[in-house]
Amino acid sequence: MEILHSRIYGEDNARTPLLVMHGLFGMSDNWGSFAREFSQDRPIHLIDLRNHGQSFHHEDMSLSAMVDDLETYVQTHQLHEVDIIGHSLGGKVAMQYAVTKSTNIRKLIIADIAPKAYPPHHQKIIEALKAVKMEEARNRGDVESQLRQYLNETGVIQFLLKNVYITEDRALDWRFNLKTLTEKYAEFITVGVEPGVYDGATLFLSGEKSNYIVEDDRAMIKDMFPNSEIQTVPKAGHWVQAENPKAFNELVAQFLG
DSSP, X not given: OOOOOEEEESTTOOSOOEEEEOOTTOOGGGGHHHHHHHTTTSOEEEEOOTTSTTSOOOSOOOHHHHHHHHHHHHHHTTOSSEEEEEETHHHHHXXXXXXXXXXXXXXXXXXXXXXXXXXXXXXXXXXXXXXXXXXXXXXXXXXXXXXXXXOOXXXXXXXXXXXXXXXXXXXXEESSOHHHHHHTHHHHHSOOOOSOXXXXXXXXXXXXXXXXXXXXXXXXXXXXXXXXXXXXXXXXXXXXXXXXXXXXXXXXXXHHO
């Protein structure tokens, strides 16, 4: 049985631990600043999803497998009550976990994603990643130059570059499992959360400049999460926690209490 890798902050604090799950091509490191702030009074578990960060690689990228990973993590760390934040893909995992394994959740926060199925929308990023020739790269600057041939959004490029690391034989490689994430992409992106109801306290945080949660999604959200509210993070796109961390953190702190 393989256990998801995590970075734990404030482990000695007595309050309900907060589990944080990143989005596609992300990793626990992306949430370091958030964890340092919130671990002052509660334990924060920054979790790497399978095929991301330092977690194990596996050819199965189904939503059900990732829910099982989370359940195994909770049991292994003997967490009897948890709060959960999930962003994007991590939010989809968190929602599916909530409607099927909800007995230990105190409060749930879903960052900029709805429970619906989404059409494929990462094609440009995937094309860029698959085009990178790591064997020709001597440093991150070389990788960046290759990415810029396909992508012109500096924020996206910098986000992806955080996954570049030096292997034991001094070569460069991606932290994430690019082969499986691209081959199985349709299996976890273009599927919605399986029907169910989680009636615990839930906060959906939508980026003001993002189209991941739209007006038509509100009915589905309310049906599956009847005790939920939707708040908008101003001046933020899809990466709500990074584009306006002050507003995001304030909304999270207010909701968690």
